[in-house]
Amino acid sequence: MARILINLPKAKRGEIVEIRTLIQHPMETGYRPKGDGTSFPRDIIRNFVCELDQIEIFRADLFPAIAANPFIAFTVKAEEGGTMTFSWIDDLGMSQTETVDFIVE
Amino acid sequence: MTRASFSRRAVLRTGVVLSAAAALARPAIAQSAGHVVVIGGGFAGATCARELNRGGLNVTLVEPAATYTACPFSNGVLAGLRPLSRQQFTYDALKKEGLAVVAQRATRIDGQERRVSLSDGTTLGYDRLVLAPGIDLRYDALPGYTEDVAQIMPHAWKAGEQTSLLRGQLEAMPDGGTVIISVPANPYRCPPGPYERASLVAYYLKIQKPRAKLIVLDAKDSFSKQGLFQGAWKALYPNLEWVSMSSGGKVIEVDVRQRMLVTEFGRHKADVANVIPPQHAGEVAVLAGTADRTGWCPIDPVTFESRQQPGIHIIGDACIAGSMPKSAFSANAQAKVCAAAIINLLRGQAPQTPKLINTCYSLVAPDYGITVAGVYQPVNGVLTDVEGAGGVSPADGSASLRSLEASYADAWFRTITDEVFG
Amino acid sequence: MTGRSFQPKLSRRAVLTGCLALIAARPARATTEAMRDAIRHFTGSAEIKAGRVKMDIPPLVENGNSVPLAITVESPMEKDDFVQAIAVFNEKNPQPNIGIFHLSSRSGRAFVSTRIRLGDSQNITAIAQMSDGSFWSGSVELIVTLPACAEN
Numbered sequence: 001m002a003r004i005l006i007n008l009p010k011a012k013r014g015e016i017v018e019i020r021t022l023i024q025h026p027m028e029t030g031y032r033p034k035g036d037g038t039s040f041p042r043d044i045i046r047n048f049v050c051e052l053d054q055i056e057i058f059r060a061d062l063f064p065a066i067a068a069n070p071f072i073a074f075t076v077k078a079e080e081g082g083t084m085t086f087s088w089i090d091d092l093g094m095s096q097t098e099t100v101d102f103i104v105e
Numbered sequence: 106m107t108r109a110s111f112s113r114r115a116v117l118r119t120g121v122v123l124s125a126a127a128a129l130a131r132p133a134i135a136q137s138a139g140h141v142v143v144i145g146g147g148f149a150g151a152t153c154a155r156e157l158n159r160g161g162l163n164v165t166l167v168e169p170a171a172t173y174t175a176c177p178f179s180n181g182v183l184a185g186l187r188p189l190s191r192q193q194f195t196y197d198a199l200k201k202e203g204l205a206v207v208a209q210r211a212t213r214i215d216g217q218e219r220r221v222s223l224s225d226g227t228t229l230g231y232d233r234l235v236l237a238p239g240i241d242l243r244y245d246a247l248p249g250y251t252e253d254v255a256q257i258m259p260h261a262w263k264a265g266e267q268t269s270l271l272r273g274q275l276e277a278m279p280d281g282g283t284v285i286i287s288v289p290a291n292p293y294r295c296p297p298g299p300y301e302r303a304s305l306v307a308y309y310l311k312i313q314k315p316r317a318k319l320i321v322l323d324a325k326d327s328f329s330k331q332g333l334f335q336g337a338w339k340a341l342y343p344n345l346e347w348v349s350m351s352s353g354g355k356v357i358e359v360d361v362r363q364r365m366l367v368t369e370f371g372r373h374k375a376d377v378a379n380v381i382p383p384q385h386a387g388e389v390a391v392l393a394g395t396a397d398r399t400g401w402c403p404i405d406p407v408t409f410e411s412r413q414q415p416g417i418h419i420i421g422d423a424c425i426a427g428s429m430p431k432s433a434f435s436a437n438a439q440a441k442v443c444a445a446a447i448i449n450l451l452r453g454q455a456p457q458t459p460k461l462i463n464t465c466y467s468l469v470a471p472d473y474g475i476t477v478a479g480v481y482q483p484v485n486g487v488l489t490d491v492e493g494a495g496g497v498s499p500a501d502g503s504a505s506l507r508s509l510e511a512s513y514a515d516a517w518f519r520t521i522t523d524e525v526f527g
Numbered sequence: 528m529t530g531r532s533f534q535p536k537l538s539r540r541a542v543l544t545g546c547l548a549l550i551a552a553r554p555a556r557a558t559t560e561a562m563r564d565a566i567r568h569f570t571g572s573a574e575i576k577a578g579r580v581k582m583d584i585p586p587l588v589e590n591g592n593s594v595p596l597a598i599t600v601e602s603p604m605e606k607d608d609f610v611q612a613i614a615v616f617n618e619k620n621p622q623p624n625i626g627i628f629h630l631s632s633r634s635g636r637a638f639v640s641t642r643i644r645l646g647d648s649q650n651i652t653a654i655a656q657m658s659d660g661s662f663w664s665g666s667v668e669l670i671v672t673l674p675a676c677a678e679n
């Protein structure tokens with residue numbers, strides 16, 4: 001399991017908060033030569049999805065030009081609190097999900 | 106030339122032909138050929154002024170401070186290994202050589218009229234101007250970090266009072282406290298400097314305050330001589346923790362009231378916080394219109410003449426020197442190239458294409474030194490690393506090699522400061 | 528005081544690894560045309576207007592392995608007027624696409640921040656797709672250098 005960092009601040013109703021996420025992943029581009037004429041096979045995080053109580057609030061399609069350990073920050077307007085899920089999906093379709101309570105006061 | 110020959114010889118072995126300083130002759134020319142004003146009496150400016158003066162030019166060095174406090178080895182001062190006075194140098198030797206040293210700050214530059222205004226209201230005319238103002242800190246770049254806050258959370262990235270302040274805080278901190286060093290993204294003065302500092306502060310804590318912790322919060326995932334530093338830290342300093350950017354180490358805000366450093370993913374409370382903020386070229390270079398939107402000064406690598414303001418040359422930390430790191434070693438080498446080019450230009454001769462060298466020494470402990478060296482030459486208008494020249498200390502070096510390199514570091518400091526100020 | 532024993536042992540390879548990985552990572556290069564095609568793929572035949580898109584990226588990058596990039600788009604971000612997606616393109620990496628970020632009126636602000644790889648000095652373009660179907664764009668030019676002493 002890759003290490004995940006999430007910064008989801010508590011929010012007041014109506015406030016816009018910044019959510020920061022990072023997953024430790026090499027984002028192997030597929031272009032890095034092994035030295036024998038071939039390259040290290042591509043292995044990247046292809047999608048990132050953030051949902052609040054199963055409703056998508058943000059999604060990203062990533063390409064090899066995203067740096068290793070992809071960092072993604074975005075905002076959400078706090079209306080209702082709930083369960084926020086963060087999922088990262090790699091080239092093989094494998095996903096890793098993290099869940100955090102979103103507290104709105 | 107003997108003083109400078111140590112490093113040059115070392116590089117020669119690796120197959121590189123010549124350093125700029127040796128390759129470019131210093132032709133003597135008549136005084137009437139022109140007046141050069143040099144602003145800033147650090148490693149770059151003092152070296153350049155001396156070279157120009159010895160080349161027979163009429164030179165004025167503008168530097169407000171009567172005493173220069175050198176940054177290299179100031180991390181040793183923080184660790185209590187040496188007094189600050191060993192970092193300090195005067196301009197007496199330069200004056201004895203007949204160099205005019207004006208103890209003023211340059212406040213305005215008129216590139217059209219070729220005049221410099223000084224803080225006492227007087228002005229100086231020039232035929233060529235050399236700017237060597239080093240760095241200024243970008244207080245706007247890190248929310249919460251201001252000049253006032255730097256009195257509480259010192260940067261100590263300009264040696265002097267700031268060094269003493271941080272040293273005092275380290276001494277006053279009780280055992281068991283937490284020291285945090287915050288490191289900016291590139292580019293900044295002295296790429297390995299923060300890691301040498303972490304090492305030597307860890308050394309001090311290990312001996313004096315063994316229960317204390319040191320955390321390095323970094324805005325980068327990799328750094329200069331990383332393998333060597335980390336290998337040494339593992340062996341020597343179990344209480345030193347390096348937090349890379351991808352582990353949440355990037356500081357984005359400073360909360361001085363709570364002595365807190367806020368990172369992208371958390372908050373860290375410090376008993377002693379050393380915040381090294383982002384930097385730009387010394388303010389006077391910005392005022393002169395020589396800095397571009399990066400905050401640093403683009404130059405022609407053959408003459409170090411500004412790409413934006415003809416007749417003005419920029420050397421040392423303030424310029425964009427391509428692959429060459431911002432170090433005292435680089436500043437000194439660039440100053441010699443620039444002086445030789447100015448002498449040629451004022452004689453109506455073509456400047457020679459230089460080759461420059463740099464070596465960054467770092468101490469991991471008083472008797473444990475590591476090195477990275479490089480050779481640079483202009484390629485398509487940019488100073489570029491010469492492949493196959495230079496290198497870093499071996500990862501598996503013996504204790505005696507580390508100790509030898511520590512003594513080289515010490516010898517280098519004595520040699521360069523003697524050359525520049527002695 | 529001699530440089531007798533240590534310099535010859537220095538390993539050049541250690542210095543180069545960081546840079547090499549990056550340089551070698553572009554056997555084929557995207558081009559301005561490839562970038563234009565990728566943008567067309569995203570926008571279809573719609574007109575792209577310049578403006579409303581602001582990119583925040585350091586103008587001088589010393590390590591192209593990880594370059595912070597933040598994008599904001601002028602938009603009220605309300606139910607009937609918001610930014611649907613922001614796509615980012617480059618002209619010199621092996622592929623022109625960097626990322627596509629899908630937002631909604633729930634986002635509150637049209638903002639996204641990430642870190643990207645850049646093998647060379649180049650132009651980066653971001654295109655915002657609005658909920659009314661219009662497209663807006665912004666570009667920045669940046670310089671990438673790779674000093675050997677800085678990272679290895």
Ligand SMILES: Cc1cc2nc3c(=O)[nH]c(=O)nc-3n(C[C@H](O)[C@H](O)[C@H](O)COP(=O)(O)OP(=O)(O)OC[C@H]3O[C@@H](n4cnc5c(N)ncnc54)[C@H](O)[C@@H]3O)c2cc1C
Nearest residue numbers: 145147148149176177211238239295389421422432433434
């Ligand atoms: C902790 C630390 C450790 C370091 N260790 C090393 C090391 O081991 N080896 C190494 O090679 N480098 C080292 N460095 C880097 C080195 O200190 C700098 O690269 C070097 O000082 C750059 O020289 P400079 O002449 O460009 O700038 P500076 O040395 O900063 O000199 C600039 C001078 O210009 C003057 N000035 C500024 N503005 C004006 C104005 N308007 N009018 C007149 N004068 C002005 C200033 O007063 C100052 O004296 C270290 C740096 C730090 C912070």
